[in-house]
Amino acid sequence: MVETRLTLARIVSPHSVAVIGASDDVGKFGGRVIHYLIKHGFPGRLVPINPNRASIRGLPAFPSIGAAGQVDVAILAVPVAHLLRQVEECAAAGVGACIVITGKLADAGPEGAALEAQILAVARNAGMRLVGPNCLGIFNMTDRAMLSSSLVLEAAEVKAGGIGMVSQSGALMGTLVSIGLHHGAGFSRCISVGNQADLELCDFLEYLVEDPATRVIALYIEGLKDPARFGPLLRRARAAGKPVLCVKAGRSAAGAQAARSHTASLAGSYAAFAALCRAEGAVLCEDPAVMVQAADALDRLPRLPAPGMGLAVVASSGGSTVTTADMLPAAGLRLAEMGEATRAEMRRWMPESHVHLPLDTGSFDDGTSEAGLAACVRAFLADPDIGAVVVPMTTQPAMAARAALFPGLCREGGRPVLFVMTAAEVGNAARDALRQADFPFYDRVSDALGVLRALEAEAEGRDRAALPPPARPPGIGHPPRLPAGALTEAEAKALAAAYGIPVTRGILARSVEEAILAAEAIGYPVVLKGVSRAVVHKSDLGLVKLNLPNAAALRAAYAALPDIRLEGVLVQEMARGEAELILGARWEPGFGPMVLVGAGGVLVELLRDVQLMPAPLRPEDAAAMLRRLALWPVLDGVRGRPALDVRAAVEALVRLSWLAADLGPRLIEMDLNPLLLRAAGRGAVAVDARATIGGESP
Amino acid sequence: MVETRLTLARIVSPHSVAVIGASDDVGKFGGRVIHYLIKHGFPGRLVPINPNRASIRGLPAFPSIGAAGQVDVAILAVPVAHLLRQVEECAAAGVGACIVITGKLADAGPEGAALEAQILAVARNAGMRLVGPNCLGIFNMTDRAMLSSSLVLEAAEVKAGGIGMVSQSGALMGTLVSIGLHHGAGFSRCISVGNQADLELCDFLEYLVEDPATRVIALYIEGLKDPARFGPLLRRARAAGKPVLCVKAGRSAAGAQAARSHTASLAGSYAAFAALCRAEGAVLCEDPAVMVQAADALDRLPRLPAPGMGLAVVASSGGSTVTTADMLPAAGLRLAEMGEATRAEMRRWMPESHVHLPLDTGSFDDGTSEAGLAACVRAFLADPDIGAVVVPMTTQPAMAARAALFPGLCREGGRPVLFVMTAAEVGNAARDALRQADFPFYDRVSDALGVLRALEAEAEGRDRAALPPPARPPGIGHPPRLPAGALTEAEAKALAAAYGIPVTRGILARSVEEAILAAEAIGYPVVLKGVSRAVVHKSDLGLVKLNLPNAAALRAAYAALPDIRLEGVLVQEMARGEAELILGARWEPGFGPMVLVGAGGVLVELLRDVQLMPAPLRPEDAAAMLRRLALWPVLDGVRGRPALDVRAAVEALVRLSWLAADLGPRLIEMDLNPLLLRAAGRGAVAVDARATIGGESP
Structure with a gap:
């Protein structure tokens, strides 16, 4: 391969940009691109290409790219019929990279895919990089290089900040930037990768991990071209202290099918992707609108001190605080158990009957006192069980002044304060006050709760990152010789037994x-x-x-x-146990060995109560998987029943994970179902086992 | 009791209003009240009361209410120390009703409660009605009577429309009106009832059921003063064709406690309340912000043709449509299975590979064609499995023009179209276009999905309303004489057997x-x-x-x-069965007899997979309860297992419901656990039974 002409950093931050098909008409793609570059203050050399015009937007225009001199990046939003010729001209002219907005290539079927391959070959031969095709380009807020036709650039200002984004959907990226700007969030670089003919999501993820302007990374992923790159990049991001958030298409069957036909990418196994994110501490979101707000919270708010803490809810409306508290359990969150010091502080301001969470400051003895509110929030932010404070403000007098208290309290307390302006237009003064203070706010309680769940996932990832790497358990024998194909039960059990997993x-x-x-x-x-x-x-x-x-x-x-x-x-x-688990292992193409555990027997089908993680596991990982099962209360001893032998289940799961790691791609899949779990101290035993082996015997 | 001076309709729409403590200073409560009355064009006689001023806001002021002539409604936002005297003066002056904004009464403890009782006695003796205390008053958009100090009235215009609201939280009501106005919703009358010393939520619910300006009713409820009134009012609303939506505080334990201390009202059993709503076709929402948007959808959009239909998702962004589709299952919604006619229409516009839901119009052969979009949406709205269309629009060219297509398509198709403007400020032109067209829009996909779930509940309620009333099953014997207290198993089984429920x-x-x-x-x-x-x-x-x-x-x-x-x-x-159910019955104070069914055995505690309904049941109700269980796939025959005898379970549940209805408050509670269910045709049998009987034997 020819050496490439340009680094990614230079593509995102070019010194010179040519717009092919530039126009004075902002109704045209090429017109919008040059308009946004000028409007947002592109500081480099800007070169309009148009054979029919001498100047565009007051800049000298060139008839072709070949006449334009050295150009780092050319932006092409031309009809698909002209695309190949234009790319060839760019390659010949020594352009460093083309951003191809034009669509209807691999995304439109085999004919388009063939054209895309041709264009890629032209670029590769010349050492020219491609972004796209079928993308919306790049927003570089840090360096004011808006290399895009996206309508979100109509915004008067696109605030620079710490959020870097890579997206396989340009329109969605534009929307997320719009949502972020509304909330006062700032962005470093946002890259729409489209069909990823050349440069792909992981290339730009790697760039953002190294980019000093980026503090938090948000990804919209339809399908990874090379999943094996993704896990190591997540680890590097973590090492760099940069949280990674993602939304992955294909969580539902219909979404997976649609993602396949859009941008022509394989969605891959959502469950395996989710397991990888959990293992590497990346935050997987369901709603893109929540992802961008969570990225902003991780950019501009303190982090949660630790996972698993409770919340304080406080506002001057009983209705608002109560309905917010009622929404917590479904969001996987909980109110805190306040400590005595916090209660003592609250007693200074209100009758004992109201000293509880959520806190309605309308119950303060002196009305909704500002001093009392500040004192209580300070106490909350020092409480051992309060990880964050949520403030769902409704319409009330002096909203802006009241809102303006929270940035200082949050900074002082060093824990997140999530301010929700639940009213619409009438709350705009409060929103402006917080934008002024460079402090995030939310428009919906449901958004704030989604953000809190993401903050919780980030804290869990930080916790896990502090653990030592998985260690091989003792007493693992040599796996028996394995025929390819389905093993008999006896063969599968012998394999399990060689790894020290008890079988009948x-x-x-x-x-x-x-x-x-x-x-x-x-x-x-x-x-x-x-x-x-x-x-x-x-x-x-x-x-x-x-x-x-x-x-x-x-x-x-x-x-x-x-x-x-x-x-x-x-x-x-004839073995007996108190509960049935299913343990499984499989090779997930692109992701590697995975293990799962779930409720066994008929409950497998019924509850789909299954946890998946990449292998091998630490005992802590296995224990965490068990605790996340809906079945957990049974294992832990529900309503007077005895606690079961969780240690034996952890041991079996860890050993199965090493089996999966050792066999690698040869282990197509293996189930121990059921593994009978007995009362604590009495062990576990697999009563049935299945396995399918691929390829050659070792 | 003295005859009351004023009807509710006249309180909500008074001919004359006095503002006690009126002021020119909008920083004061009394100043804001008179300001908002004038600003929003109150058409009646407006009487400022202030002993220190000759005129206020250009109106002649009176030193006391006694000097002001005949007044329908007086609004009091005075310090609590002056409240009793002011109420006494109003009573003496012949005022029809007082709206008491002043708080710190029953909501603040026993001392306040005593004062509240005094004020109530004064009003009752005079035949004067009270709204509040501790309320924010009344917004009457239909007649432009804004009897409130709520900051939401800062809005330039408060649009009149079909949504009537009653709320136990004034601040939350203001916020919900603000959210509604942002979305272009219109309101008839919104009433904040506060502590409900005299007039209570059900009084105003009854008024709204009869109010010709109100087409949809939204309620925020902390605790019902008299739950027995609520069910019959829901039935009357249904008979009047007015959907009722509610948010009820106390879904979580913490919320229930907080609701108790706020407005001093007992939250009551959330589960019983939810069961009553389901039985009477009221829509129970979790998020107040979703409730007001759902009320608007029921006011301004067509209703779903029937419950249980699928959705079409369409937009010009693959990322937006895919992530929306991925969010459906968690919201309890599904994509539709399109009919052949719909597929044929789609084929006219796009390659076969893209003919699926969600529809990305970016895949149209001619780009994002307006004609193609309209043709596909028309086909969707005629498809037998498509109940509604969701349009999650991202940033794109000509957003406003594109948005403006949907009101006409929706009207023409006669089914709901939920337009989501997912971008923030850059989408404002599209929002304005839809406000102009008097058509709802959403700012978040999650809001639209919450609204769709509410529309689905409304359609289910409509369906249920068409059923005949429950009929007593044949062969019910005389219940045996029952001792008070806990029955033995044999006694409890004899009771069940007398109702024809099979027992071992x-x-x-x-x-x-x-x-x-x-x-x-x-x-x-x-x-x-x-x-x-x-x-x-x-x-x-x-x-x-x-x-x-x-x-x-x-x-x-x-x-x-x-x-x-x-x-x-x-x-x-020794009985055997394929699955274990728990059947239960209890008397729920305020709500009456209830029956429940759930997964039995250890799963009861584990899954909390329980459905509750008021007794007696129709067989259709019992079957619907079983279908809503997480256990349903087991009953229906999961993965090759035989289907179980659902008819026998339905029969047992219906019979237990008549037992509960007949025994009424004497049946404190009864459990059949487990009821063993055998394969279809082989019946069911209760192997254990417990019951507790209260009071005297009949």
């Missing part, structure tokens, strides 16, 4: 007499299972006979096995 | 020999249960011995019963 004892038998000898060796009651490599769900075919108390029952069960070709029967101990 | 056969025995005789009569295997009126959770004490195969096992189990005083032992058939 079992003896393979070829006749009913062998089965009876096996049962005597194991001890009644036993389980009888028909063995066939061809059968995945043994129970569904009547191949499993449970709880056989004696030889007569065993004979009867043997005789009742269905009439299909069996490779033998497995006689097993 | 059981024989009470007093010795092991009697128990063996009983087991022989019933047939092995049997269950042995120790009977004690003092024990609620028999299993926890080891009083239940399952699956005893023969007399020896029965003897051993009998001997192993714990050493506590027993009233005997119950020998029962």
Whole structure:
């Protein structure tokens, strides 16, 4: 490959920019691009290209790029029929990079894909980089280089700040910048990558990780071109102290299909992506509008002191504070348990009957006292269980003055204060006061709660980053030789046992007499299972006979096995437990080995109560996965039931994760289902196992 | 009681209004009240009361209310120390009603409550009505009577329209009106009821049901003074074709506590309130900001044709449509399954690969064609599975013109079109275009999805209203005589059996020999249960011995019963089933008899997967409750498992609901747990039952 002409930093911050098809008419793409460059004060050399005009917007125009002298970046928003020729001319003229706004390429079908490949080849041969096609370009707020036709640039001012963004949707990026600007957020660089023919999302993610102007990174992802790059970049961002937030398309089946047809990218497994984000401390959001507000909060507010803390809700309206408190549980948040010092402070201002959260300052003895409000918020921000304060302000007198108290209180307390201006236009003076103070606000309680959930995820990621790397547990033997294809239950269990995962004892038998000898060796009651490599769900075919108390029952069960070709029967101990888990492992193409744990048995299908993480795991990771299950209260001992052997479940999950890590892509998938979990101290045992192995035996 | 001087309609629409403590200073409450009355064009007689001024705002001022002539309504925002005297003067002067903005009465503790009682007595003796105290008054947009000091009245214009509101929080009401006005919504009358010393929420709800200017009713409720009035008023609203929406405080434990201390009202059981709303077709919202937008949608958009239909999502941004589609499942919504006619229309505009939902019009062959967009939306609005269309518009050229297409398409299609302007300020021209067209818009996809969920609840309520009233099932016997207090299992089962609910056969025995005789009569295997009126959770004490195969096992189990005083032992058939349900009934004070159904066994505690409804039920109601359970897929036959006997579960639930309705307040609570459900056609049976009876035997 030819050496590339330009670094990414120079593409985002070019010294000279040519606009192909520049125009005085802002109704045209080329007209808007040059208009926005001028309007937002592009400080470099600006070169309009238009064969029919001598000057555009007062700048000398050139008939072609070849006549324009050295140009770092050319912006092309030309009809698709002219695109190849224009790119060729740029390549010939020594342009460093083309930003191709033109669409209808790989996004429109095979014909467009062929053209995109041609253009890419032209660029690659010349060492010229491409952004797009089918993108909306780049907003560089730090250096005032608006290389884009996006209508969001109609805004009078696009504030510079710490948020860097990369997006596979240009229109969505424009919208998110608009939402951010409304809230007073500032941006460093925002890059729309479109079809990613050449430069892709991970290239710009890497650039933002290294970019000194960027403090927080927000990503809109439809599909990763090379998922293997993503995890290491998240680690580098974390090392650089830059939180990464993302919205990933394809959370729903319909969204996944639509993302595939848009920008022609494979959405990939959402669950695997989510697991990777959790493992690497990236914050996965569902709503893009919440993501940009959360990025702003991470840019301009203090971070949460630690994950898992509670919230204080305070305002001068009972209705507003109560409805906000009522919305917390569904948002995965909780009110704090206040400490005694905090209660003592509150008692100074209000009757004992009102000393609780949420705090309605209307109940203050002296009305909605400013001094009382400030004193209470100070107490909240020093309370050991209060991670953040939420202020859902309704219409009230002196809104702007009241709002203006919070930036100082927040700075002083060093914890986030989320100010919500719940009223619309009548709250604008309060909004302006906070913009003036460079302090974030929210327009909806639901937005603030979404942001808080993101802050919580960031704090969890920070916590996890402090842990040592996973360590291999002792006593892992050599995995047995593995045939390719579906393993029998006995083979799968032998594999699990080699990793120290307890499995039920079992003896393979070829006749009913062998089965009876096996049962005597194991001890009644036993389980009888028909063995066939061809059968995945043994129970569904009547191949499993449970709880056989004696030889007569065993004979009867043997005789009742269905009439299909069996490779033998497995006689097993009849194990019992208090709860059923499913443990699984699989190789996720692009993401690597993953393990999962969930509620087992019929609940697997019913609750979809499953946690997935990249392998290998630390014991802390495995324990955290178990705690996130809906089933957790059962494991922990619900309503007087005994706590179960969570340590044994953690141990099995960690060992399975090393099995997955060791086998790598050869382990297509493996399930231990169910793993029976007994009361604390009594262990766990896998009573069934399945696995599918790919490729060659090692 | 003295006859009251004024109807509610006249209080809301007074001919003459006195402002006690009127002032030229809008920084004071009395100054703001008179300012807003004048500013918004109050058409009646306006009387400032101020002993120190001859005129206020150019109007002749009176030294006292006694000097002011006949006055319909006096507004009091005076210090609490002067309140009693002012109310006495109003009563003496023949004022029809006082709106008391002054707070710190019952809301502030026992002293305030005593003063509130005094004021109420003064008013009652005179036949004068009270609104408040601790309220923010009344906005009457229909008749331009703004009887309030709320800052929301700073708005240049408060649009008249069909939304009537009653709120127990004045500040929240002001905020909701502000949000509504931003979105172009119009209001009829908004009433802040405060502490409800005299006139209460249900009084004004009744007024709005009858008010010709009100088409939709929105309520913010902290606690109902008289819950028994609420259900019948919801029925009257439905009969009048007026949807009722509410937010009820106390969904969370903390919210319930806070609501109690605010406005001094008991929050009551949130679950019972929610069940009543569902039964009567009222729409219960969680987020007040969503409620007001949903009320507006029900005022200005067509209704959903029927419940349970899918959605179409369409916009010119792939990112926006995909992320919107991804947000549907968590919001309880789904994309539609398009019919062939709709697909055929889409094929006219775009390649086959893009013919799916969500629709990205950027994939149109001719770009984002206006004709194509209109044609596709028309096809959507005629599709049998598309109930509504969501348009999440991002920044794009000609936003206002594009937005202006939708009011006409919506009117023409007769189904809701929810237009979301996802960008902030840069989308204001589109917002203005829609305000101009008197058409709702949303600023957040999450708001639009919340509104759609409310529209869905309204459609469900409409559907249910078309059903005939519940009919008593045949074969209900006389309930046995019931002792007060906790029933034994045998007594509770006899009660259930009298209503035709199948229960396990059981024989009470007093010795092991009697128990063996009983087991022989019933047939092995049997269950042995120790009977004690003092024990609620028999299993926890080891009083239940399952699956005893023969007399020896029965003897051993009998001997192993714990050493506590027993009233005997119950020998029962060992019943088996495929799933466990819990059925329950209770008397809910204020709301009446309720029945519940949920996942039984350990899942009760774990999933809190429970549905509650007022008794008695129709079979359709019982079936709908089962379908709403998380457990439903198990009942319906998940992954190749057999479907269970849902008809038997419906039958048992309906019969239990009649039991609850017949016993009324005597039935404190009753549980059938578990009710074992067998495969379809094989019935159900309650294997355990508990009940607590209050008061006298009939």
